[in-house]
Each structure stands twice: as C-alpha cells, then as structure tokens.
Amino acid sequence: MEYSNEKLKSLAVDVQYEQHRYIYRVGKRIFDFVASLIGLAVLSPVFLIVATAIKLEDPVGPVFYAQVRLGKHQQKFKMYKFRSMVVDADKKLKKLLKLNDVDGAMFKMREDPRVTTVGRFIRKYSLDELPQLVNVLLGQMSLVGPRPPLPREVAEYTDYDKQRLIVKPGCTGLWQVTVRNNASFDEMLRLDLAYISHRGIRFDLWILIHTVFVFFKPNGAY
Incomplete structure (x- = not known):
C-alpha cells in the first residue's frame, strides 16, 4: 500500500514509523507463535467439546468454516472459525444486507436468522474465534x-479507512475489549487506528488480559 507525501500528512497513522518498528514486530511474531502453539495444545479439550456440539446439532454440516479475508496490505488468506451459522449462510446474506444494524463497510445483525443454537452460544463467549490460533501460528x-x-x-473503504490494513490483523483488538458489537464502523475504525498508533508490548498484553475477561463476561457479542 503506497502513499504520496501529501497523503501521508493527512493520515492518522505514521505509516513510515510503523514500517520501521523491526524489533517490536519480530518480538510480537515470536510471542504470537509460541502463545498460539501453547493455546492450541491447552485448549484442545475445548475444541473437542465445541466440535462435538456443532456435530450433534447438525451431523451433516462441517465443524469449521473458512472465509477469505484481507490481511496486511490487503493480502488474501483463509480465516478459520468454528461454524456458527447454517451451511448456506453466505447465499442468504444478500437478502439480509438491508437489515444491517450498523452503518459503514461491515455487516452486523443482532438477530441474524442464519446463526444456529450452538452458534449463538459460542459467539457469545467468542469460542467460534478459537481456530484463528491456526492463522496466528501460520x-x-x-x-x-x-x-x-x-x-x-474493503471495496467500500476510503484511503483513510485502509490505514487499518497497514498492520497484520488480529484475533482480538481494542474495540473488541471495549465497545464490541455495539460499535459503528466509524468507531471501530477510530479504535483500530488508535491501537495502531499506540501499540506496543504492554498495550498488547493489556488487550490480551482484557480479552480473557470477555470470555467469562461477554460484552455485547452476537
């Protein structure tokens, strides 16, 4: 993602500074690799329980769901989740777009009819996100x-919005441990850019600790 000198002056994030934070990025990658590897091992019983619950509700459908997302510099990758919706959820999305509960370039629906019974539970406690530890490991x-x-x-993003794509995406973040799904797109963007501008080891650890609290005391996930 390239920016002209004029455009750099109008951005909320210091792109050049972020591109040269080599020590922080290397340390973050090492921590991510080790923590995700340990997490996958420790949480394997939880994986088994969730997978069993999904299969009991729908013996035919898959346990996992892979969806193409855009990461750092808009690179495509498959993001993994536990399946929390009916098998043909993507085909039904077009009819639901007009019922979007938030403004801006994302879709959120509090009473989404595509979500299964097990799906509502694992979404509430963010258990559907656990397979993304594989994405972190990779x-x-x-x-x-x-x-x-x-x-x-992203097709609806402005150049300003695309600033959230100058760093590697995460499993959790500042808006997830604060306003969660109650955030509008603009508020989510503001919090993402605030995180990017102030991120560091201590800030990352603060967010991770508060993410653990969210597992036990959900803050608006749906």
Whole structure:
C-alpha cells in the first residue's frame, strides 16, 4: 500500500514509523507463535467439546468454516472459525444486507436468522474465534490487531479507512475489549487506528488480559 507525501500528512497513522518498528514486530511474531502453539495444545479439550456440539446439532454440516479475508496490505488468506451459522449462510446474506444494524463497510445483525443454537452460544463467549490460533501460528494473523475485513467490505473503504490494513490483523483488538458489537464502523475504525498508533508490548498484553475477561463476561457479542 503506497502513499504520496501529501497523503501521508493527512493520515492518522505514521505509516513510515510503523514500517520501521523491526524489533517490536519480530518480538510480537515470536510471542504470537509460541502463545498460539501453547493455546492450541491447552485448549484442545475445548475444541473437542465445541466440535462435538456443532456435530450433534447438525451431523451433516462441517465443524469449521473458512472465509477469505484481507490481511496486511490487503493480502488474501483463509480465516478459520468454528461454524456458527447454517451451511448456506453466505447465499442468504444478500437478502439480509438491508437489515444491517450498523452503518459503514461491515455487516452486523443482532438477530441474524442464519446463526444456529450452538452458534449463538459460542459467539457469545467468542469460542467460534478459537481456530484463528491456526492463522496466528501460520503468520497470517497476530493475537492482537485490527479484525481482518472481507474483500467486499474493503471495496467500500476510503484511503483513510485502509490505514487499518497497514498492520497484520488480529484475533482480538481494542474495540473488541471495549465497545464490541455495539460499535459503528466509524468507531471501530477510530479504535483500530488508535491501537495502531499506540501499540506496543504492554498495550498488547493489556488487550490480551482484557480479552480473557470477555470470555467469562461477554460484552455485547452476537
């Protein structure tokens, strides 16, 4: 993602500074690799329980769901989640877009009819996100960072909005541990850019600690 000198002056994030934070990025990658590897091992019983619950509700459908997302510099990758919706959820989306609960380039619907019974539970406690530890292990995502958007969402982004794509996307972030799904797109963007501008080891650890609290005390996930 290239910016002219004039455009750099109008951006909220110091792009050049972020591109030269080598020590922080290397340290973050090492931490992500080790933590995701340990997380996958420790949480394997949870994976088994969630997978079993999904299969009991729908013996035919798959346990996991892979969706193409855009990461750092708009690089495409498949993001993994536990399936929380009916099998043909993507085909039904077009009819639901007009019922979007938030403004801007993302879709959120509080009473989404595509979500299964098990899906509502695992979404509430963010258990559907656990398979993204594989994406972290592979280096496609970080534990902390802006959420990776869909290609159709980025198609609606302005150059200002695309600043959230100058860093590696994350499993959790600042807006997830604060306003969560109650955030509008503009508020999510503001919090993502605030994170990018102030990110560091201590800030990442603060977000991770508060993410653990969200597992036990959900803050508006749906």
